[in-house]
Amino acid sequence: MHLKKCLVSPLLLILLSASAFAETPKPTAAPASLAPLLQAVSERLAIADQVALTKWDSGKPIQDGPREQQVIANAAQQAATYQLTPEDVSQFLAAQIEANKLVQYALLAKWQAAGKAPTITRPDLVKQIRPALDQLQIRLLQHYAAFAAFRKDPQCPTWLAQERQARNTDSLHDLALVRAVGELCISGH
Template sequence: MTRPRVGMLAAAIVGTTAALTVAFPSVTPAEPVTLSPLSALVEASAQRLLIADDVAAAKWDTDLPINDPPRERQVLDAVTAMAAEQNLDTGFVYRVFRDQIDATEAVEYTRFAQWKFDPAIAPTTRPDLSAARVTIDRLNRVMVTEIAEQWDTLHTPGCRARLAAAQAAATAELGLDPLYITALTRATGSYCTTL
């Protein structure tokens, strides 16, 4: 399923603002609309989380465990290697992705519990786990790149406000339900660190 991009949200905001200005020339917005500099990073995190449903469905009613230490090690090794290539603090990047993995696993465990309570809503088809992992790996690269680009923002006192704005935008744009809102809060818990 194709997810909308942050750019589409920005275009919609600009388009709506322009339409209001034409329809009501004497009414102008109090402040210009600006997206958080963390929007692309948080949206990639949210999109990565949304893959948890497919991953859980791929593992449902199989011998595959939700917790997969070899795969986690592969992901953490890859993202810390990318971080080192970009001269980033590998410990910081490790913590960010450890939180992301923990949040994803929590969603998967929740889905398993829901399907056990109500087998009628359990998946009847098994998505391709390898395809989901390709998408996850792509989003991991996006996230490391965004961490590098927003390094200063992530390490300033204003980070928390910018993070909250980016979380709100991702929630609205992707239509996140309460489970995914909680997961996104957990996944982004290590983003803001004042040096």
């Protein structure tokens, strides 16, 4: 008996040692649907700068609960069109809205500290910005639907981190992008 234990242990050690040096599987490339999704999200975040300017000029609060609920409800009603659940669409759009408000609050604080906002042309919130956001929402939902099958992939967080890093713009918009897609990947826990 004792002899068998001695023979098995070195063999087991050799096998364990060999597996320790085995090559770990290389991550697969991100699905092609991720880049256009993050591009659309980034475009929406860029529009937040324009919204902040209109809020600065008008003195209106950033928080617009009725408008936010309307946007989310309209998107949720379209969920079936994109073969998504209303809950997923609502959560995704709510994240976009929160990320946009993050940008707006930060910019307003910066301008308040400086005592002025940039002197650039301001688009009209109702006539120009909201229609642009409505059109962008269609693309957002299309790209979200195209990526939806990959949300549970174990590599999703890695893909997302790489794609976010590739889009690195400025710290404010990077943070807002993290907020906008923070719940995009679904963990298997």
